[in-house]
Amino acid sequence: MTIRFPRTAALLLAAAVPLAATPALAEHHQGHSQTIVQAAAGSADHTTLVAAVKAAGLVDALSGTGPFTVFAPTNAAFGKLPAGTVETLLKPENKALLTKILTYHVVAGKITAADAIAAINAGGGKAALTTLAGTTLTATIEGGKVVLTDAKGGKATVIAADVGGSNGVIHVTDAVSLPG
Template sequence: MKPFTTMLAAALASTALLAPAPALADHHMGAKGNIVGAVSSSKDHNTLEAAVKAAGLTSTLAGKGPFTVFAPTDAAFAKLPAGTLDTLLKPENKTMLTGILTYHVVPGSVTAAQLTQQIAAGGGSASLTTVQGGTLTARVVDGKVVLTDAKGGTATVVMADLKQSNGVIHATDAVSLPM
């Protein structure tokens, strides 16, 4: 029987996770701009862009980095309970919003291949320490990377390796929560 890490690596090598879908990847990667530029030019990340601006994180995420951003899509934000986003975007909730957004950022540039290697080396899971200070746990489920947050919620990487000049973006189908 092959060792788990060898079987996992072989299975992942054949999945779409290791290569971004062409349309969105080209859209995000065209000029090889920074993470903020990619988010603001994406038709699927308008809510994230507004949240980054409201939290005052634009200059940080446009900075040198490198950063790995697990970027919830607009559809991911739409899954939050009614009124949650409006509440988070209020100026008096900037600290909470900043905490949630920085929970989606990992220092360094971690590609899908590197992340799946970390998962394999960890026996099926990898712990990622976020800029916020919390932990996201990454696993491979049905050939896709799934992140589990502090509340037990899950977010699936739906598009990987959107490389930018200051890091990499992986789009997710849910908002991860640190509390």
């Protein structure tokens, strides 16, 4: 079944998630010949995320055929975590927890911003996204922007959408989502 959404939703999307918000990722990845991991690796705004993906041993998995939808927190998003959190997560003894957090930002399949908005509209204002961690992120529209609410009630706003890759799509977020 195809979910259709009103033209106003498409206009809302265009206003809500301008791609120019993170030009490094968008400019680096025009043409979609690189995987989502390669696109993130070329972005100055995602060095912390890339370091975490490497520390968790997820580079090969996320470089596979997919498709994947990745909600990619910026360096500034990781910087909002309590002091020392990132350093602690990157330690080898915390690999399982780091993997759980990172896979909480990935959904199997390609979900474009238009798909997400259509699902939110069809769901009466919210859509549940099942992550590779096996738990759910809830997508809503707040203040004209797509917002993800995690299991702990934290909110991450999509600040750039539909950065394409050869094996999926990236949506850049302003916060790190945490599983329950």
